Amino acid sequence: MKGRILIYSIVGCPHCMRAKSTLHELNLTYVDVSIDNYPDSVREEVKERTGKTSVPQIFFNAKHIGGNAELQELVKDKTQLDTLIDDVTNNEVPPDAPQLPDPSLMKNPEIGNLDFTCELDEYALLVRDLKASGLIKDHRSGLRVHKQSFIGKEFVDWMVQTKRVDRAKGVEMGQNLLEHHFGHHVKDSVNEFRDDNTHYRLMEDDESSALNAGLSSECEPRPATELSEYLRRLILAIYSDFLSSDGKSVDYKGIAESKKFNLYVKTTAELIRLDMNSLKREEKLAFFINIYNALVIHANVKVGPPVNLWQRYKFFNVVSYIIGGHVYSLQDMENGVLRSNRKGVGMLTKPFGAKDPRLQVALEKHEPGIHFALVCGAKSCPPIKTYSADDIDNQLKAAGEAFLESSDGCDVDMSRKEIRLSKIFKWYKEDFGNTKQELVQWIHEHMNDGDKKKQIRELIADRNYKISYMPYDWGVNSK
Template sequence: MSGNFKGSVVVYSILGCPHCMKAKKLLGELNVPYSDVRLDLYPQIKDEVMQKSGMRTVPQVYFNAKLVGGNDELQKLVKDSAAWEEALKDVRENPMPEDGPIIPDPSTAVAEADYFNIQCEPDEYFVLVTQMKTANVVRTHGSFLKSHKNAFSGQDFLAWVQKEKELDKERGIEMGQALLDHKFAKPQKSGSSFQGGTELYVLNEGDDSGALNGGAISECVPKSANQLGELLRKMILKLYSVYLSEDGKAMDYKGMKASAEFKTYTEIARELTRVDIKSASREEKLAFFINIYNALVIHANIERGPPTNIFGRYKFFNNTKYVIGGHPYSLQDIENGVLRANRKGVGQFTLPFGSKDPRLEIALERHEPLIHFGLVCGAKSCPPIKTYTPEKIYDELKLAASSFLENDDGCQIDMNNKSIKLSSIFKWYKIDFGRNDKEVGICTQMG
């Protein structure tokens, strides 16, 4: 196939979108030159692109001014020999008209950060914790039946800092409180203040829950929840795009797991153990936990592989965890405990967080139904969103909802029978969308 076209083929895509890769792979196999316009690099044209096409998803494939559609539509076009030849004829013989797709100036692209060379600012209290370990202030406390690893008592800490640091009791208590405030340790029982008595405090490391970011405590000054959530999501998507096969159908998890970039990702994910999320706003929590949920799904696929059956899926969503701010959160905990304001999930008989669970303070005060479209799903197209941001979270979630409902996976309209078939999401989580079918329908139209 000759590449001497007077016109242009344009593909709008985003980083990490497998359906975009499939479309571009097909065009490459057919020797059809195309311009790849990544909307995450040109966010200034995203709204205009969506408005022009009437589509809320990517990929969007254009042959000159003619919108083919997404990957599925491109595949159908190629199989229809007459329509395919007509599309090729247009770009062979005719230049791109003025009303064609937007081609941005390359100089206006947003610079891609080198996510894997993020600098670590050492935390002064990390040195203190290291010294406490060396002095055996941090050790296992308790009996054979009930023990607490990596723990220290308030009185042992005070005695040590008074002797080794030559501090008085008042200053020692302030330093103990700083360890809690910097999320290096947490009270073994409830509470948030350092007492300096027989009570125990446990370091936020060596978590026994099997969290994927467990292990040695992070020595870096914690980033903000928003910064860290967005950073990890972008890093994992960058990895995803590098190790996804050219046709977008297979992932080289083995190669990704062995890469230096993935090692950097896991090191930065450890910073989640000390992140402060308690003081975050509703919008900040929404953006943070959606980004972290989506990153955690991919992280788990790399480490353990994707689930292959119903039981494996149950284990995947209940046992895949990160430690966040000193507490373990599974995928179920994030979705149903935090984002759905502590509601029972599918197949759950009890609430995710009990009345005394410290994570209940982190949960949203009221559920957010649109989160179901922001969390990882298997739709045939992708919303043009790479990461979620607190400033635009509701607009971004509405866009994700519109993108989902634009696909047959989300909504099918049968004009002949005058019926609408919705995704099972609306059945499983009906309580989130409305008290009856009418309210669910209204919520769907709002999406």
């Protein structure tokens, strides 16, 4: 290729990712310029050339084709695409084509002050208009007041008058707002938009304690697996910056002041509109482990670590994110999803009732390995790591082996014929076995080969041993 395909992008932009994926599928080599790695002058040049402040912006030599939507249209028009490919294949980059930024100008991404945004979801634009319409306000219904709500019939009236659609189309658009998790029924989980006096509310207007409540993302939502992987990489970078060398303590103050954390907080808005029901087992495991661990860090930074029994109870039952239109607390993620809707410590009932829509997201079978992956923020918790769907089982296996090899997880005193275990095995005993023998057998099977495993094998064969549980150190894992 004598010429050049140039794509301007920003970090975390789903349309940029899709455009680059399309070029890759077409076997077309391209140069990616992430404009958030360069000074404002580069952004201004792109803006002047394209008249756009959204990304991606794509050039075939000097020819500006537009963004991802325009690229997808080109793929359908083979004649025009072939002409562009022929140009970059046979002709060198002309002087009037965009020039690559000077590499010496590269810097760390500036977070929070970018003029460029991703391409907007069409329903995000509709919500933007709805918020400016005056329909959203406090409505009284009998003795109740539905704060910051709008009425189904009034929404349809507004659609007919301002968008020039019929009532059926107006109802369809309202239904799509619900299904895209922009809004919901004010009283229950009924996911049906009605052309009557039913009250609805935008997700961002909910009075919720979730740490991503009140945030909104106008970008077309990326798949949950894609977002999870992006958040995984971002949290990995944060961990690398603020974890101690032993991986057990976190500099929460440092995180709070970091640009990467500010980016992370903004990105949690995308969790609100995810489609969770299509995830496979491995994807759910990696997604919820990573999000749980990130939420603990987020809560320790914003809320503060729990220091007594009551605060710990509140921390795990109240600290939450809105994911796919539903609130998930730490308890919900651990016991509802990852433990296949089992009662947690101190819980009188299962997290999800029979009609709870979150039950559809829960794993079909509990996964014991999650106990070595979930980080609670205390010193006795497993070390902080991140997980990916494509290798989750091996990663959980390795995490379990590492935990059992540590003195925090398992210790053997042969002189007393005693196996001392983390209280995790006491609190969640049913996940590992119904009897003492089943528990110890599970531990033996999931240990790495070594002296400790040989000792436990001897005790199992002797059938004369006892189990005790070590004190759990709830001291905060902060520096």
